[in-house]
Amino acid sequence: MDVAVGIVAQRENERAQTLAGSLVETLEREGSNVVVDEATGEALEATAVPVAAMAGRDLVVSIGGDGTLLFTAREVGSTPLLGINLGEVGFLNAVAPADAVDVVTALVTELEETGTVAGRELTRLRATGVGEDWTLEPALNEVVVHGPRRGNGGGATVDIRVDGQQYAESHADGVLVATPTGSTAYNLSEGGPLLHPTAETLVVTQMAATESMPPLVVEPDTELTLTVSDTDTAYVISDGRNRQRLEPPSTVSVSLAAESVRLVGPRGNFFDALDKLE
Template sequence: MDVDVGIVAQRDNERAQTLAASLVDALEREGASVVVDEATGEAVEAAAVPVDAMAGRELVVSIGGDGTLLFVAREVGSTPILGVNLGEVGFLNAVAPDDALGVVTALVTELNETGTVEGRDLARLRASGVDADWSLEPALNEVLVHGPRRGSGGGATVEIGIDGQRYTESHADGVLVATPTGSTAYNLSEGGPLVHPAAETLVVTQMAATRAMPPLVVEPETEITLTISGSESAYAISDGRNRQHLEPPATVAVSLAEESVRLVGPQANFFDGLDKLE
């Protein structure tokens, strides 16, 4: 079996590390070439590499919650990912820990025999400066623009542009643009709609706006601009992690990223996940 596999286990999670060790043993017995992330390598006897070095392998297995898979997706780009769910909800991770050995070994066997496996592509967003030369790492969930700090009292004026036309302008805590994947995350907590994973749309949602308009659902190819003013500083943030400091007035362009995230193997049940939301 000539298949290259990477395994990333949730940091400081003994259960995830134990499962990673079992997967390494099973896959290496089948002849696969397996590496784990560096943090896991400190607890598991296996070859270890940085997560971004797993980009280009035939499969990467993410063991943990949706946050772990988001991290893996940022590092490996369009490399096929299988999620094993150790979290609470699991919109992205479809495989239960007890099923992981069987599912992963079957998937690797299929890869070895056919060179491909079924899956689905998840859109990502790219945020970049209109009047400045910068861009953020692609976001699987959302891009957020807000004033000097998040929350009450830290807002700014944000104008939302859709294909060159103004949708609305208001003082707000911020504005976010979410993918269908991200509709169940920050977008939902700010009153945005749930979007089925199969829908090819984006959602633009204001956060605590003084002159609020309903969240707007647009086609993925829509040209979205967020122009922020009325504050001394501001930020553009990708998936709550990567950020760019802005000096208002500043305009942020949000568009589809060139590379999507590829989830393979069994897919999570969207409606089962909704039942677990608080």
């Protein structure tokens, strides 16, 4: 089969663009159909498409840090995704730049021979307004509900219900729901627990609550609702990027998204990556 590959390089990163160029040259020489993102295409004079247009390709390669991979994952959905690590930690990007050409060509060969490639599914979250007509783009890391701003006088009262039963209600900066992938990100900075990447769980963590409860680990199919009150304005945010303004009192439902992210290639060492956290 002719393997269709998409390559996304971190913006304004010359090292990422150089590596993208090496991959394009190698893969095209071996007969693959390769496209790059538009910014990289300008730098390399290679065939370029919007990242969202790479959805449905046989393989998409993200070159950069975890932020680049998060962006790419939002755009390509469940398309097989490989991360090449140019960042500091690299929980999601398991491949070192020196190994990138060998790993990518091996995956392409596997696709040519078998039509598929081994990988693991990463849970995503969906935030939806209860009684309102909106749904945010799925979150790979976390969904956050918070008041108009952080700090004194800027929070809101958030009622947390788990399968219809109240877990906590308190004035707080906000509340976040994180996946195992996102447990090492915003959740960790707010005092939430680490979840092993293979755990089939979610975690609910309050942010600077006046009457706090411990973070709660729940099963992924749990019905979670967050009701915001005692403020004129609040927000729900997916992965720090997609935002919906709320007019409290408002209730947000957080559930599993229909599509997960399919990460392929070598797995990073979770515990080695933890050592790199500040």
